[in-house]
Amino acid sequence: MTTSPRKIAFIGAGNMTQSIVGGMVKSGYPSDHIYVSNPSPEKLDKLKTTLQVHTSQDNQVVAEAADVIVLSVKPQLMADVCATLKQQVANLDKKLIVTIAAGIRIEKYRQYLGENIRMIRVMPNTPSLVGKGMSGLVADDRVSEADKAFITDAFDGVGATLWVADEDELDILGAVAGSGPAYFFEFMASLQKAATALGFDRDKARQMVQQTALGAAEMAIASKLELEELRKQVTSKGGSTAKGIEVYQAADIDDISGQAVKAAVQRNQEMAKLF
Numbered sequence: 255m256t257t258s259p260r261k262i263a264f265i266g267a268g269n270m271t272q273s274i275v276g277g278m279v280k281s282g283y284p285s286d287h288i289y290v291s292n293p294s295p296e297k298l299d300k301l302k303t304t305l306q307v308h309t310s311q312d313n314q315v316v317a318e319a320a321d322v323i324v325l326s327v328k329p330q331l332m333a334d335v336c337a338t339l340k341q342q343v344a345n346l347d348k349k350l351i352v353t354i355a356a357g358i359r360i361e362k363y364r365q366y367l368g369e370n371i372r373m374i375r376v377m378p379n380t381p382s383l384v385g386k387g388m389s390g391l392v393a394d395d396r397v398s399e400a401d402k403a404f405i406t407d408a409f410d411g412v413g414a415t416l417w418v419a420d421e422d423e424l425d426i427l428g429a430v431a432g433s434g435p436a437y438f439f440e441f442m443a444s445l446q447k448a449a450t451a452l453g454f455d456r457d458k459a460r461q462m463v464q465q466t467a468l469g470a471a472e473m474a475i476a477s478k479l480e481l482e483e484l485r486k487q488v489t490s491k492g493g494s495t496a497k498g499i500e501v502y503q504a505a506d507i508d509d510i511s512g513q514a515v516k517a518a519v520q521r522n523q524e525m526a527k528l529f
């Protein structure tokens with residue numbers, strides 16, 4: 255990290271918090287600067303034992319202790335969680351508020367937490383756990399450059415960061431990168447099933463699928479070529495890949511991805527209205 259670590263509290267210890275906190279500690283963020291709260295103790299116990307972070311079943315305790323509060327509960331719980339924080343935590347407007355929830359707009363948080371809060375919305379994804387996350391960020395105009403640098407640093411520690419222009423763009427980034435690991439896992443599982451249907455055992459099928467996914471992603475990152483060009487390099491004229499690709503193209507894979515991303519963007523927009 256190039257910025258100094260600040261005391262940071264995560265409200266909610268679910269999948270995404272576990273991925274981010276796990277990744278932060280692995281990347282060298284001091285665990286005694288990390289606080290996590292959750293209503294049930296099991297996830298807290300695991301985080302405390304494996305990562306030595308501070309934990310509490312009381313949101314107020316961790317929120318009071320920290321300078322940065324990361325809201326990491328499901329969107330449908332956000333209004334209630336914020337209402338309680340507003341009631342219980344002194345000087346919320348002195349703390350940097352970060353939310354990773356999909357959909358809900360900064361304007362809504364002002365209603366929940368007070369007009370004077372300063373806020374960054376981050377849309378991370380679960381590969382943060384292994385330092386390969388992709389996080390989108392957008393800030394309100396009260397957030398300082400130092401705040402932005404700190405949060406960029408923290409999320410760079412668990413992968414890559416991309417500041418977007420506005421909250422509409424964050425909805426799209428969420429539909430591509432936030433949800434994206436699920437799309438890739440779905441596709442990988444389908445290839446695994448295809449290999450097992452032809453006689454491979456599940457473990458061997460999984461090994462060949464995951465190593466191939468890793469190799470393809472690393473090649474895409476290392477190469478300046480268009481993804482379509484990398485695809486063509488594998489597709490020998492008259493060869494076997496061409497036959498496989500024909501099947502995907504006949505099913506119009508571009509249209510399928512287009513529909514999937516639009517559906518996820520639409521849900522983000524709905525959640526903005528609902529919660």
Ligand SMILES: NC(=O)C1=CN([C@@H]2O[C@H](COP(=O)(O)OP(=O)(O)OC[C@H]3O[C@@H](n4cnc5c(N)ncnc54)[C@H](OP(=O)(O)O)[C@@H]3O)[C@@H](O)[C@H]2O)C=CC1
Nearest residue numbers: 266267268269270292294326327328329354355356378432
């Ligand atoms: N999962 C993902 O890939 C991504 C998720 N997000 C966003 O991250 C947020 C969290 O998602 P995710 O981690 O998947 O969800 P989870 O359901 O895994 O985690 C939510 C956690 O919040 C806890 N919780 C429930 N009520 C409260 C409360 N009153 N105070 C504090 N904690 C509470 C739950 O505890 P318990 O289980 O004990 O009830 C649970 O551990 C969501 O808003 C989502 O939109 C963003 C990007 C990617």
Ligand SMILES: O=C(O)[C@@H]1CCC=N1
Nearest residue numbers: 355356428432433434
């Ligand atoms: O499914 C969701 O709503 C969250 C946001 C992106 C990934 N998970």
